Amino acid sequence: MGKAIAEVLADTGHDLGGGVDAGGDVASLADKSEVLVDFSAPGALQGNLHAAIGAGIPLVIGTTGLGESHHTAINNAARAVPILQTGNTSLGVTLLAHLVREAASKLGPDWDIEIVEMHHRHKVDAPSGTALLLGEAAAQGRGIELADNTESGRDGHTVERAEGAIGFAALRGGTVAGEHSVILAGEQERLTFSHSAENRLIFARGAVKAAEWLIGKQAGRYAMADVLGL
Ligand SMILES: NC(=O)C1=CN([C@@H]2O[C@H](COP(=O)(O)OP(=O)(O)OC[C@H]3O[C@@H](n4cnc5c(N)ncnc54)[C@H](OP(=O)(O)O)[C@@H]3O)[C@@H](O)[C@H]2O)C=CC1
Ligand SMILES: O=C(O)C1=N[C@H](C(=O)O)C[C@H](O)C1
Numbered sequence: 530m531g532k533a534i535a536e537v538l539a540d541t542g543h544d545l546g547g548g549v550d551a552g553g554d555v556a557s558l559a560d561k562s563e564v565l566v567d568f569s570a571p572g573a574l575q576g577n578l579h580a581a582i583g584a585g586i587p588l589v590i591g592t593t594g595l596g597e598s599h600h601t602a603i604n605n606a607a608r609a610v611p612i613l614q615t616g617n618t619s620l621g622v623t624l625l626a627h628l629v630r631e632a633a634s635k636l637g638p639d640w641d642i643e644i645v646e647m648h649h650r651h652k653v654d655a656p657s658g659t660a661l662l663l664g665e666a667a668a669q670g671r672g673i674e675l676a677d678n679t680e681s682g683r684d685g686h687t688v689e690r691a692e693g694a695i696g697f698a699a700l701r702g703g704t705v706a707g708e709h710s711v712i713l714a715g716e717q718e719r720l721t722f723s724h725s726a727e728n729r730l731i732f733a734r735g736a737v738k739a740a741e742w743l744i745g746k747q748a749g750r751y752a753m754a755d756v757l758g759l
Contacts, residue, residue, distance in 0.1 A: 530568035533733035541737060559584035564740045567592050574599050578606040587743040590614040591736055593658030607750040611743050615753045616658025618735030621724045623753040626666040629711050629722055633670030638693045640715040642667050647700040647708040655699035659709050664695045
């Protein structure tokens with residue numbers, strides 16, 4: 530993603546302050562930057578939050594595989610600086626989440642919701658951040674807590690799917706940039722909402738747009754839907 534963002538920045542005329550890999554000096558980078566963009570690994574989050582707060586600059590977080598403690602740390606840091614965190618920076622997925630929330634709010638709990646995703650062989654986290662974002666949108670539409678209604682990886686199950694559950698299935702292979710489908714399965718009918726990322730540049734473009742939008746905002750936690758006015 531670092532390379533994709535550098536490519537987009539070159540096209541938009543922004544200056545790239547630099548980049549850090551694991552063990553890099555993110556605090557020094559933040560000190561000479563207007564905004565930080567994080568596509569790395571959950572282990573880098575704490576250092577990135579400290580760097581953004583230390584420099585008093587906004588932070589865009591695209592890193593996935595975040596757990597509850599990471600989200601608590603983001604919420605705390607967002608009291609000091611503006612932070613936008615999202616499992617997917619693309620325009621298409623942001624709109625898709627909006628549509629899924631709407632559909633789930635209109636259809637009753639007898640419509641089972643399953644989320645299927647496929648990514649390249651190098652991806653380490655599952656389900657993807659996007660799948661979780663879409664699951665969260667479906668749960669919000671349905672008025673339930675995702676954490677209490679998730680079925681993920683049914684290997685070894687000998688029971689029926691739990692009523693009202695939101696199911697997740699993850700496939701990995703090849704060079705797939707990102708495929709997501711949300712299936713709403715009712716009695717004798719089925720609705721499928723899908724998004725296909727043909728290239729990683731869509732995520733980079735969205736991240737740059739988010740960074741541009743975040744500069745000058747008040748401290749707080751933001752999402753891609755705020756950038757797109759959804
Ligand atoms: N929100 C979105 O729209 C998208 C999110 N992503 C997410 O972004 C993340 C990165 O994806 P991708 O670019 O494919 O991954 P890569 O593995 O290609 O790159 C990760 C980069 O982060 C660096 N890194 C790893 N750990 C740390 C650390 N502790 N401190 C600082 N840097 C670190 C790595 O450095 P080194 O090489 O030294 O290990 C590497 O440069 C993933 O979580 C992915 O799911 C990806 C695409 C879109
Ligand atoms: O790791 C990736 O490649 C991607 N990660 C994000 C995710 O976890 O959903 C976004 C996109 O699907 C690509």
